């Protein structure tokens with residue numbers, strides 16, 4: 001097989017790509033049924049802008065075109081590449097003056113003056129860190145992601161950054177995978193809703209605006225399927241799972257107008273994403289009609305050699321460009337080999353033009369030709385009071401009350417003394433979690449610690465801090481002092497979990513227990529017999545059956561960002577009533593992974609009373625805390641489930657589902673009403689439940705409201721193993737409630 005054929009012919013991992021394409025096309029063509037947007041439905045770019053792109057393209061030499069395909073990650077390389085006329089963009093260089101200086105060379109000293117695009121990983125904040133994306137998913141309120149994105153975009157763009165490498169939208173069933181922190185958890189619908197909110201928050205209606213940036217949907221695709229949760233690892237995935245589980249957030253982001261997409265490091269059924277013509281060319285650019293550009297993830301093109309898809313750099317470039325990677329980050333295989341590959345007819349002029357056209361289009365849309373420079377006076381070097389207030393509010397909204405016996409929480413503001421114990425009780429930058437942007441390190445203001453947050457919340461109380469142990473050490477020598485502090489206080493807040501470096505890229509863990517001796521520290525505090533609560537600071541689900549059995553209350557605070565200590569105190573003292581829900585299941589033990597709510601039933605669903613069913617001998621079935629779980633300081637009742645009809649026409653039908661939610665407790669609070677569907681009989685077995693609607697509502701004590709959801713054929717259909725979207729006749733079960741264990745149910749027929 002020639003290199004030219006390689007990305008195309010084997011990209012679906014042995015599945016006949018023509019058949020698959022026919023399926024994709026069929027999904028669209030079968031009138032009225034929803035499937036991937038047809039290529040024909042590609043959003044019409046503004047013709048004037050397209051004309052400018054074509055006019056510029058017409059003036060470019062081959063070398064200038066190839067230059068546009070190169071992205072580099074430091075100033076020195078950027079200057080050298082600019083001098084050689086081979087540069088399209090720069091990332092990870094910050095500072096308005098530095099960026100303007102580079103831009104000046106591109107605009108004023110190259111033949112055509114094409115501006116550079118400046119990228120950066122602005123993941124959950126530029127200078128103002130918001131909670132990590134997984135935490136944001138727990139808010140079950142996409143507006144939270146919109147707030148982060150809008151604040152971040154404003155700070156970044158005013159500082160000269162045009163393009164962020166976010167949102168990350170990799171659905172995963174793997175809590176061992178460190179990058180679970182960067183996405184929205186285990187559900188494709190939830191992830192899609194957050195991804196869209198984030199894309200809109202970054203880009204607004206027009207990302208040429210001085211406070212908006214171009215977004216990048218990443219990592220395309222199925223990166224969250226890494227075997228064993230080990231980062232960068234192999235992904236072997238069926239077409240139905242690819243389309244039903246991993247692709248929906250990307251499809252939704254393309255429909256929301258995302259400017260760019262980043263390829264993922266993994267293979268997809270034997271073909272690395274960077275050489276995978278099926279996912280990039282056929283699905284993303286073809287079926288979804290994506291018109292922006294695809295950037296490699298770092299040296300992802302070069303890595304095709306180690307993957308074993310390419311023999312050398314030229315081979316790698318010959319695989320990646322036709323597959324659909326338009327811009328090469330860091331490695332330089334396009335720059336070095338494209339001319340030769342063209343002469344050898346291993347790539348085509350059209351392929352180069354298409355890549356350049358896409359990059360230029362985004363540069364035009366960014367308004368870089370009109371305004372290549374940033375006003376250095378507007379550079380944002382530190383969070384504003386408004387941004388900090390937004391971060392604090394968002395952080396509290398993301399917290400999940402896992403358990404609250406007694407109830408011990410909220411703590412009384414009249415408390416006389418509080419002992420803060422645990423290695424994360426005085427943590428600063430660890431509260432930012434992974435990808436802390438410019439808000440971490442020398443010269444920045446550290447996040448508010450939990451102990452300082454508590455001191456500010458109860459200025460009249462005596463507040464002590466005793467670490468007890470480190471986050472991952474084995475020394476228990478500090479336990480005695482921690483116990484002493486607990487004995488001396490009215491209540492102890494034990495803050496345990498993970499440091500920032502324990503999640504994120506290249507931060508897989510083989511166990512996801514509390515690291516080090518932190519669990520023993522909790523046990524030592526329990527031993528004192530004094531009241532205590534546990535606050536978790538972490539970037540992934542943890543296996544915490546011990547805490548569940550022994551701690552009176554557990555507040556999941558995640559990595560809450562720069563205002564973390566204040567936000568945690570807001571929740572602990574009831575200024576904010578927690579309303580977050582888990583966007584991911586919490587396993588009981590690592591050996592149970594993957595454990596996720598949207599699983600298939602098997603022919604022998606788990607039954608504790610029957611041996612030959614799908615379960616472990618040594619563990620109860622199901623997770624410790626299910627997807628969608630989260631408590632409040634008040635209580636809610638959901639009832640009155642009603643459907644507007646008994647049938648949903650497969651072509652263009654709609655059905656309304658509504659239910660009443662009542663705050664039955666004594667405090668104002670938030671509840672997330674969740675709607676799940678199940679298709680009990682289908683040609684591809686369906687998940688036991690899948691989320692298709694959620695709404696977070698705030699209700700005064702005693703108040704109630706009606707929440708309605710509209711279902712369309714989109715909500716009941718699924719992709720089959722030819723990537724065809726099917727809406728099949730038959731019964732659909734509806735479940736509405738306050739977690740994925742909802743029991744209130746009804747049903748309708750798809751006709």
Ligand code: NOJ
Pocket residue numbers: 121165218297298505
């Ligand atoms: C590698 C990461 O996988 C990706 O998410 C990030 O955007 C790039 N590096 C650039 O920093």
